[in-house]
Amino acid sequence: GEDVEQSLFLSVREGDSSVINCTYTDSSSTYLYWYKQEPGAGLQLLTYIFSNMDMKQDQRLTVLLNKKDKHLSLRIADTQTGDSAIYFCAESSRSSASKIIFGSGTRLSIRP
Amino acid sequence: SQTIHQWPVTLVQPVGSPLSLECTVEGTSNPNLYWYRQAAGRGLQLLFYSVGIGQISSEVPQNLSASRPQDRQFILSSKKLLLSDSGFYLCAWGTGLTDTQYFGPGTRLTVL
Numbered sequence: 001g002e003d004v005e006q007s008l009f010l011s012v013r014e015g016d017s018s019v020i021n022c023t024y025t026d027s028s029s030t031y032l033y034w035y036k037q038e039p040g041a042g043l044q045l046l047t048y049i050f051s052n053m054d055m056k057q058d059q060r061l062t063v064l065l066n067k068k069d070k071h072l073s074l075r076i077a078d079t080q081t082g083d084s085a086i087y088f089c090a091e092s093s094r095s096s097a098s099k100i101i102f103g104s105g106t107r108l109s110i111r112p
Numbered sequence: 113s114q115t116i117h118q119w120p121v122t123l124v125q126p127v128g129s130p131l132s133l134e135c136t137v138e139g140t141s142n143p144n145l146y147w148y149r150q151a152a153g154r155g156l157q158l159l160f161y162s163v164g165i166g167q168i169s170s171e172v173p174q175n176l177s178a179s180r181p182q183d184r185q186f187i188l189s190s191k192k193l194l195l196s197d198s199g200f201y202l203c204a205w206g207t208g209l210t211d212t213q214y215f216g217p218g219t220r221l222t223v224l
Contacts (some may be wrong), residue, residue, distance in 0.1 A: 031211050042118075042202055042215035043156075088156070092211040098144045098163065100211055104155040 004103035006089050011109045018076040020106045022089030027070060029091040033100065034063065034074045037086045046074070046087075076108075084110050114139035118203050118216040125223055131176075131190040133219050135203030138184065143205040145186040146213060147178055150200040162186060163208070198223045 003025045012018045024032065030051050035043040049056045049063050049072075056063045062075040076083055086105040093099040115138045125131060137143050147159040158171045160178035168178050175194060179187045186203060200220055204213040 033212065035215075040218075040220070042217045043204075045212060045214060048210065048212055086154075098206055098208040098211050099158065099161065100213060102156045 004089055004091055004101050006087075006103040006106045008104065009107050009109070011111060012079050014079060014081060014110050014112055016079055018074075018079045018083065018108055020074045020076075020087050020089075020108065022072045022074075022103055024070050024072065024089070024091045024101075026091055026093070026101070027067070029093075031092040031100075032063075032065060032072050033088075033090040033092075034061075034072075035088040035090065035102075037088065037105070039085075043088060079108075079110055081110050084108060114205070114214065116203060116205055116214060116216040118201075118219050120219060121217070122220045123222070125193050125221065127195055127223055128192050131188070131193050131197070131221070133188040133201055133203075133221075135186040135188075135216055136184055137205045140184070140205070140207070142183060144208050144213075145180060146204040146206070147186065147188050148202040148204065150202060150218075151198075156202070159188070193223045195223050197221065 006022045031048050033048040034046040036046050037043045049065050060077045064073045086107050088105045089103040090100045093101050117136050144163050146161045148156045150156050162168050162180045165180050176190050200218050202218045203216040206213040
């Protein structure tokens with residue numbers, strides 16, 4: 001079945017790069033997404049990547065896609081305290097139009 | 113631009129009482145609409161989705177129901193709340209073009 005897996009926690013020092021990893025099972029997914037959720041708030045779409053791309057960069061964010069290993073990563077350069085949040089990886093679902101499958105989220109904490 | 117609203121923001125209800133949560137979208141027409149529940153700030157559980165007025169798909173059996181009386185309005189209801197219904201309820205909309213979903217600010221429901 002469709003499944004998206006992420007590690008639960010990541011702690012990085014302020015100013016370092018953060019790398020959040022995700023694996024997915026559906027090789028036919030068209031789009032893969034990264035969402036950010038701050039405490040008490042809804043999910044904010046950070047970026048998405050089309051499955052025929054290997055990399056996408058947007059300011060401090062870099063998304064890498066390895067289709068062979070079904071591995072997606074999000075790199076945040078120069079991590080700041082405002083980056084503290086839960087980050088969700090998601091893939092588009094082939095089982096039903098317009099549904100996406102979310103991972104359980106990675107809680108990123110920043111230490112001084 | 114498109115915006116999505118949810119209300120109420122927070123709600124405390126006794127067990128056995130009814131529930132009505134509302135979600136509205138502005139700035140788009142014929143969106144796909146979704147209701148999710150998030151427990152304890154972690155993963156998302158898709159409850160219902162709708163691709164048009166009066167078209168509701170239920171993902172999990174439960175004592176909740178959803179309705180879409182207007183194109184950009186999505187309502188989550190219950191006749192009798194259970195303790196297990198407590199959680200953070202998120203509404204989302206999507207165009208179906210990239211399967212991307214955009215989330216509302218959420219409603220925190222506590223059932224006592």
